Amino acid sequence: MLNKKRILWASFFGTIIFAVLKYFDSHFWPQECALSNPPILECGREFIYYLAMIFIPIFIGSIITLKTKEEVFLLWKKFTFIYVCIYLLIVAMAPWIGGNYFSVEKEVASQIFSLLYLFISLILITYKSIKLRGK
Numbered sequence: 001m002l003n004k005k006r007i008l009w010a011s012f013f014g015t016i017i018f019a020v021l022k023y024f025d026s027h028f029w030p031q032e033c034a035l036s037n038p039p040i041l042e043c044g045r046e047f048i049y050y051l052a053m054i055f056i057p058i059f060i061g062s063i064i065t066l067k068t069k070e071e072v073f074l075l076w077k078k079f080t081f082i083y084v085c086i087y088l089l090i091v092a093m094a095p096w097i098g099g100n101y102f103s104v105e106k107e108v109a110s111q112i113f114s115l116l117y118l119f120i121s122l123i124l125i126t127y128k129s130i131k132l133r134g135k
Contacts, residue, residue, distance in 0.1 A: 004073055007080075008062040014055030021049040050110040054087050057118035064125055072128045079124055080117075087113050 058080060065073045087110075094109040 002077065004062065004066050007058070007077070008066060011055050011059035011062050014052055015059045018049065018052040018055055021045065021052065047106070050091050050106050051088060053110045053114045054084060054117065057114050057121065058084075060118060061121040061125065064122075068125065068129055069132055071132055072125055075128050076121060076125055079121065083117050083120070087117065 061076060061080065065076050090113060091106055091110050094106045
């Protein structure tokens with residue numbers, strides 16, 4: 001079962017993986033995926049990088065919910081599970097390079113939906129905490 005500390009540690013390690021991939025991507029590995037519409041096997045590193053981007057806002061949310069009431073955490077956890085499924089689907093379906101029909105590529109989609117998740121999570125945590133404080 002996923003409790004507060006397990007989600008915190010999992011998101012911490014996911015954030016570390018994201019940071020390592022970002023560091024190596026910008027310093028050591030060539031940028032071969034940006035030139036054409038590559039298959040996923042040739043650009044698996046970048047694909048994992050885009051998927052791991054969601055761990056940063058999850059880590060921030062798990063730090064915030066660590067000291068909140070259990071009801072706030074459970075609501076945030078349900079929202080996180082649904083949102084991560086949607087996030088994975090959108091990033092997986094987004095094209096590598098923007099096209100005529102869908103001009104948002106994987107990198108932009110992962111950035112936009114990670115920020116959107118962070119803002120919605122903060123609003124949800126704040127709203128539920130204020131609502132429970134009144135009881």
